Each structure stands twice: as structure tokens, then as C-alpha cells.
Amino acid sequence: MTFEKTPGWLDWYQGPSKPTFKVPAGAVDAHCHVFGPGDEFPFAPERKYTPCDASKQQLYALRDHLGFSRNVVVQATCHGADNRAMVDALVNSGGKARGVATVRRSVSDAELQAMHDAGVRGVRFNFVKRLVDFTPKDELVEIAERINKLGWHVVIYFEAVDLPELWDFFTALPTTVVVDHMGRPDVTKPVDGPEFELFVKFMREHSNVWSKVSCPERLSVSGPPALNGEQNAYRDVIPFARRIVETFPDRVLWGTDWPHPNLKDHMPDDGLLVDFIPHIATTPELQRKLLVDNPMRLYWPEEK
Numbered sequence: 001m002t003f004e005k006t007p008g009w010l011d012w013y014q015g016p017s018k019p020t021f022k023v024p025a026g027a028v029d030a031h032c033h034v035f036g037p038g039d040e041f042p043f044a045p046e047r048k049y050t051p052c053d054a055s056k057q058q059l060y061a062l063r064d065h066l067g068f069s070r071n072v073v074v075q076a077t078c079h080g081a082d083n084r085a086m087v088d089a090l091v092n093s094g095g096k097a098r099g100v101a102t103v104r105r106s107v108s109d110a111e112l113q114a115m116h117d118a119g120v121r122g123v124r125f126n127f128v129k130r131l132v133d134f135t136p137k138d139e140l141v142e143i144a145e146r147i148n149k150l151g152w153h154v155v156i157y158f159e160a161v162d163l164p165e166l167w168d169f170f171t172a173l174p175t176t177v178v179v180d181h182m183g184r185p186d187v188t189k190p191v192d193g194p195e196f197e198l199f200v201k202f203m204r205e206h207s208n209v210w211s212k213v214s215c216p217e218r219l220s221v222s223g224p225p226a227l228n229g230e231q232n233a234y235r236d237v238i239p240f241a242r243r244i245v246e247t248f249p250d251r252v253l254w255g256t257d258w259p260h261p262n263l264k265d266h267m268p269d270d271g272l273l274v275d276f277i278p279h280i281a282t283t284p285e286l287q288r289k290l291l292v293d294n295p296m297r298l299y300w301p302e303e304k
């Protein structure tokens with residue numbers, strides 16, 4: 001099947017630079033995606049965007065180029081609840097990738113077990129309205145209870161303004177809960193203002209809540225973008241990510257978010273995105289926790 005990309009779609013950056021920052025041995029890129037390829041793994045009819053192809057081979061070449069050892073491949077909404085592309089990436093990773101799926105309540109126990117055997121360790125609940133249609137909360141609760149029995153966790157994606165409304169639902173989840181991209185703060189607001197304080201409170205009061213301190217390229221308003229050798233990219237995001245890393249050093253994860261779905265104004269050089277890491281995790285100990293210890297504890301606990 002041939003797909004036409006959403007108008008204005010930006011393809012991932014070709015020929016990323018070699019990072020200046022050397023990630024610690026065993027580092028995990030804990031948030032990335034594969035797209036298709038569409039002719040092998042068709043995009044879902046209910047998708048809100050049609051991306052370029054971004055294959056497992058291209059993802060794993062990037063992993064090696066950036067110096068990472070492993071990946072966590074997160075189901076992208078353009079594949080809906082058809083997890084075949086993501087699972088195919090896991091089973092062809094030589095044990096170096098684990099995954100996060102999207103499932104509906106109709107998923108069978110046998111399907112969940114097959115995904116577990118392939119390396120899936122979580123499900124993603126997406127509340128970003130431009131990406132997905134609404135799923136009733138009772139369906140999500142039912143899924144959370146079922147996957148909890150497999151020892152999986154729930155990844156949640158939402159925007160900061162929606163946290164108050166979602167608070168009761170999130171805080172009742174029975175699993176570890178991993179927030180994508182720090183709950184998408186508005187970084188033009190103060191880092192100690194009420195909106196981000198609510199997110200900090202969410203993590204402080206609930207020790208099962210973790211955060212990915214990823215996607216400065218999505219959150220930044222002032223830039224400058226990670227392009228053309230820029231070593232001080234996305235300065236406005238740094239105080240937010242640094243605060244989370246320093247306050248909750250044992251509950252943070254980092255990922256490239258390659259191939260960067262839906263970016264509208266630029267596509268970052270992934271090598272320079274890696275160079276962003278020491279700005280938010282400023283010591284070797286914080287870097288080791290962020291990139292190795294925490295993702296290993298969550299995704300490869302049997303190796304710890």
C-alpha cells in the first residue's frame with residue numbers, strides 16, 4: 001500500500017552529527033518510534049497523521065551512531081492499536097529493544113502474552129486530542145488492571161493544561177506510571193509557577209510516577225534549534241527538565257523521540273539532541289541514572 005504524507009510533514013534529519021557528549025556504557029534511548037514502512041506495516045485507518053517511513057534498521061543505525069546500547073520503541077498513534085511494526089522491531093533487535101504498545105479492551109490474554117514474549121513492557125494512554133479520539137476511562141482502567149498482572153506499566157501522554165482534570169484518573173492507576181515529555185509544560189510560564197508546580201506535586205506525592213525528560217524540540221519556544229552545530233539548544237526547556245532530573249533522579253528517563261512525529265518548524269539533528277543531555281543531567285551520576293540505571297530497572301529488571 002502506498003501512503004501520501006500529511007502536507008507539510010518534515011522527514012527525520014539525514015546524517016546526524018556525532019554527539020560531543022559521550023553517553024555512559026549501556027545507555028538506553030527510552031522513547032523512540034518506528035513508522036511502517038507503510039508498504040509492509042500499513043498505517044492505521046483512524047490515524048491523525050501520515051508520516052514518512054522510519055524503519056527498524058534506520059532506528060538501530062541511529063542507536064549505534066549516537067552511542068546508545070538499547071531502545072524502548074513506543075507505539076506511535078499513526079499505527080493505532082496495530083502493534084505489528086513495533087513488535088517486529090523488538091523481535092529483530094537481538095534483545096536490545098523493549099516496547100510500549102497501544103491496546104484496546106478487545107485484546108486477548110494470548111495477544112498480551114505474545115507481546116510480552118516479544119519484549120513489550122507497557123501500554124500507552126494518549127490524551128493529546130490532536131493525536132487520538134477519546135477512549136472511555138473505564139476501558140483504560142480495565143486495560144491497566146490486566147497489564148498490571150504482567151508486570152507492565154502505563155505510559156501517559158497529555159498536555160499540562162489537562163492535568164487537573166486527569167489527576168484523579170492518573171493517581172488511581174495501579175501500575176508504575178511514566179509521563180511522556182514532562183506532561184508538556186508551557187515553558188513560557190515560570191518553572192516555579194502553579195502549572196509546573198502541579199506536575200512536581202504529582203511526582204512528589206506519587207512515588208509510582210516517573211517522567212521522560214524528553215522532547216525539548218517540541219516544548220521549546222525560544223530555541224535555538226539543535227541544528228548547525230548548536231551546543232546550547234532549547235535553553236528555555238533546561239530549567240524544567242533539570243528540576244525534574246534533580247528532584248527525582250531515580251524516576252527519570254530520556255529518549256530521542258526519533259523520528260520526531262509532527263514537528264512543524266524544524267527537524268533536529270539527533271547528535272545535537274544528545275548534546276542537550278548534560279545541560280539537564282549535569283553530573284556523571286545523574287547521567288548514569290537517567291540513561292542506564294532507571295531504564296534498565298523498568299525495562300530489563302531481570303538484568304539488574
Ligand SMILES: O=C(O)/C=C(\CC(=O)C(=O)O)C(=O)O
Pocket residue numbers: 033075076077078131157180218257260261262
Ligand atoms: O512522539 C511523541 O511522543 C509525540 C507525538 C506523537 C505521538 O505521540 C504519536 O504519534 O504517538 C506528538 O506530540 O505529536
